Amino acid sequence: MGCHALSWLLCSASAVQAQPSAPDTAADTESAPAPSVPVPSAPPPGSELEPPRLSKFVDAEYPSAAKEAGVTADVLLRLRVESDGSVSEVDVIQGAGQGFDEAAVAAARQFVFSPATRAGQPIAVRIPFKYSFTLEQEVIAAPTAPTHGNFAGQVRIAGVDAPLGGAEIRLRDAEGKTYTATSDANGWWTVEDLPAGSYQLEVDAAGFSPLATTEEVHPGEATELVYRLAPSLGSAIVVSVLGERPPREVSRRTITRREVTSVPGTGGDALRSLQSLPGLARPPGLAGLLIVRGSAPEDTAVFVDGDTVPNIYHFGGLSSAIPSELLERIDFYPGNFGVRHGRVMGGIVDVGLRSPDTHCRGEEGPGAEGRCFHGLLQADLIDARALIQGPLPFSGWSFAAAGRRSWVDVWLKPALNALEANVTTAPVYHDYQIIVERAPRAGTRLSFRFLESDDALALLISNPNAGDPGLLGGSLKYGLSFYRIQSLIDVQLSPSVSLSTLLSFGRDRSEFSLGRFRFDLESYPIQARSEFAFDLMSGLTVHAGLDFQLGPFDVLVRAPEPPRPGEPAPGPFSTRPVLETQQSSTFFRPAWYADATWKVGALTLVPGARVDYARDTGHADFSPRVSARYDLSVRESYAGGVSRRTTLKGGVGVFHQPAQPQETDEVFGTPGLASNRAVHYSLGLEREFTDNVELSLEGFYKHLDELVSRNPGPDGSFAYDNQGSGYVVGGEALLKYKADARFFGWLAYTLSRSIRQDNPGAESHPFQYDQTHILTVLGSYKLGRGWEVGARFRLVSGPLDTPTLPLPNLPGVYAADAAAYTPLQGAPYSERLPLVHQLDLRVEKTWRLSDISLSFYIDLWNAYNHPADEQIAYNFDFSRRSYQQGLPILPSLGFRGEF
């Protein structure tokens, strides 16, 4: 038995000491972004950086249980090597559990190096180090006079320093024989048993600049290197592939940048691609609503780096309010989310903005005479957008500025006017974003952002709808806008304590008026979110944070009392007396939370709790939650093969959602309502089959009670109470082929049932957004020569509707004052419309012209023209019916240019 380090990775040595001109050096210093050109085993010319060399190696103690079980493992460490050659810090980058991590750390702390030097001067650096635990018999079994060696490494993304899966590695020996490998989700790849000698190595990944270098494979040795690929010209859209760090939540679905840009039917829109994930239902029509695991859209919150925003889609779901180009990640938590998030009982979408791309191209190394500014211009039939980003002339600062404006109004306004709708403002939206950021060293970031989004529509409907002429006619105004000024500060306070803080100020404005009716809300939310992370000991990290929301608001609502879903049709609104409420107040919703990530061997346990208070309702809520992940097996290389990761996961948690403002309003609602409550249960399994193929299965159950419901009170008037209840039960499956150099795709299936009961004596009924089956199959393939084709097929249970009474009953009653019929309805949501199936296709062609990349794409929505049945449509007296269909075949053409 023995332990040995296979190699340590000179290529990514990082200078710790700040140099006067550190950002201009080619080394991967902590005060500068990662090198633009991936660094092979030798430093780039001119840097004069000599990496540290290991002079004293210490064997780690092999964990006894693992040894008896014959388990081997690799532990990837990051060492800080001081200028005197000692090791002062050891971080586990990728652990193996079962005691390997602790053993490797203990051994590495005793290593002694010849220090790294720059211009001959010793400096402190950080280096990755892979500690491999192998069993003795394997060593013994190795040839005594080896002629072959292994070659392995990791591919990471320059700048964000995240592992990059799906990269293709090609090794060509002197005779032209080629060996290939593909990096896995953690960026790792291995080619075993290579003849010793010199190899031409090429690393290629879609959306990244390819890398070519020469490497040596020595007999009897394993060579391991880290390569950092820089985003290519064609990747101003950078939604980073996240590493597989163990989540604090049971399920986190992450969409990679490759997937974002290529999912058919989304026009390359990152947030619209969310709707292809399991757990998300198909929204009705063009409504850009997030319907998560049978919950109402308002039960799901959207965050931008922890900051809530009122909407992520421009109206109609045409495109996202935050452009894909600025996204670093999209995390979607369909349920059982961690204590960081609260105030909702559905799901969470947390969008992370990327740091500006300051990668310099055209010359060797960052800060050289390359071109460090990058831009994008994209246009399609809906909108046009532009982006520019690069370094600022202040040390370490960078910027990104982006903007978009729709031009639907250019062609839709004449069309609407032709239909005799007197359009004042045709549907139009815009958004823009400015980011200024400084990241002086790893783990530390100071970022300021300004985000703005605005949707507007105004028209005069001269021909009111005969269904309710007094309501569905006249002047219509719709406006939804917000802006945010954000500051983010991430600080590594000590080796074991980090602090992440968000401060945000902004304005939200919602305006909707139709004739006499009006909804006008303006608020100035101030949000503060601060979280400490304490690494208390190996395997135990505690997070504690606060999540404050505060803000003055003005609201004016003038409308008849609205019915809640499932209530009988109240008759035409137009003749009902309107109620009005007007408030100027300040909302205050503070929350405190803490959780612990406790990793014990193969088990990761995350208990936590959150306390919320809402001044507007006067209620405090305590929400304990726990999630767990247990690795039944981990990814390991044995002498005879590779075992794959299998993880059992589960969780249970309490979630509270305060009553909606109108529900507690003195005029429209009932003051004093408690929060809606949900208890989420989930149990699932993740299984890795190959480097690219993995399966995730999860069953879930949501128990809902204390739901705000509307019931007749003792005096005959309707009032809100907390008597509603219900449940959602279902399962999700995701079979995914993670992106490699050519292909990605997945099959997602959700089976669910969502039921509500308005009060204990009422009959249960399906929830408005219940969809039993949701199947999505998609894939995208790079044909070569710049061509990429993709397809997405969806098969979804039809939406629910409330039918009128069956004949021979009268289906409608004539409301004489409105000159319109109102339906006599049957059981709420008791009719399901036919299955929805749809095929979307996408073809994209990319040309590269020197430093410019041009792409042209066609996104064909509903390719075989099978419009979905969206709702039941009736004739004027409800005696005849048919299905109102949605969008027919709809092509979207666009081009994108990047430099």
Add this chain to the structure above:
Amino acid sequence: MIRARGTAAAQLALGLSLSAALGCGEDFDPASEIDSLRVLAVQKSAPYAHPGGRVDFTLLWHDTVPDRPPPQIVWLALCQNPDGDLFTGCLGNPTVLDPSRISRPDPDAEVANDHFSFTTSTDIISSRPPPKDPGLVPYGLDYVFFGVCAGSLALARDPQESPLVCYQELDDEPGFSAGDQQLDSRDFVFGYSAVFSYDELENQNPLVGGVEFDGQLLYPGQPPVSTEGEASDGPALAPEDLCIGSACSPAPAFEDPGVCPEGLSFPPCTGGDCPALRISPLVDPASAEVDVVSSGDGDVLLEQMWVNYYATGGEVTDEVTLLNDAIEGWQTDYATEYTPSDEAAVTYLWAVAHDNRGGSEWARLRICTR
């Protein structure tokens, strides 16, 4: 951050509307096409009543089936201040058991029971809880239901759905029985009118004086006048040619196409050569009153008003047009276009002006294609 269900609901409505606008669906016959028994309007003498005040109703109906007796019409004013102010709260749950609030049809009468009167309760306002909105003027609410049947009327077995059934007697058993044929919505209209009572507030019905049609200004009992003000030398219009509101007697289902004066006679629309004749009621802009109940926050809102058009033949381009917008005000062009029938016939056109506070008034015009 305040998150409101209203925002999601608005997005949902907008998304569905956009989808529907861009999508497809079956084209049903428009409500403006009268080809069966229909109720076109119900006018109240006082759209806003006072407690203890009398309200008179006039029901505008038309039946296109010839040789059929006038419809059986029943009135029921048995429901006041139902739960949640919802008309559904009245179905099967009468709150006022007063025989004087019921008007039954006489099966042998030669005219329809299309008028009704009742007196609101004196405590119609005080008997209900005060409004939750302190700015809302206290009110009381009566629902007056009516059934208009081209057969016989009977009480329904399940009054929670529709309290009445309309049937054609086919067997010898009295009342509605299994051997009878239940009539559907082509021969039966069940409806209601809501009567809001206020202590002080009043509302007037729209003021309709005549009709502008095909470049002519038409007033009851007067010869046509061109829109330029030139008087026609033709005869004065008879009440059958043009009538306003309660002055209109029921129109016959069939007449000879030669009954119309020259200016109201047109060749049938054949071979694609179809004139588009502009028609609109002549409504006094003073009809647009201030909607006191809806006004607030310093806003002075006018009534929302519109015109419904109906025709027994030919085609109406816009079945509803905006007359007055609560914010934008009076609309100068609220006309629609009418394409005459493609066969020789007498056609009746109705233009019914409504306001959002229960007021209505109509004009009926007879034209001929020959």
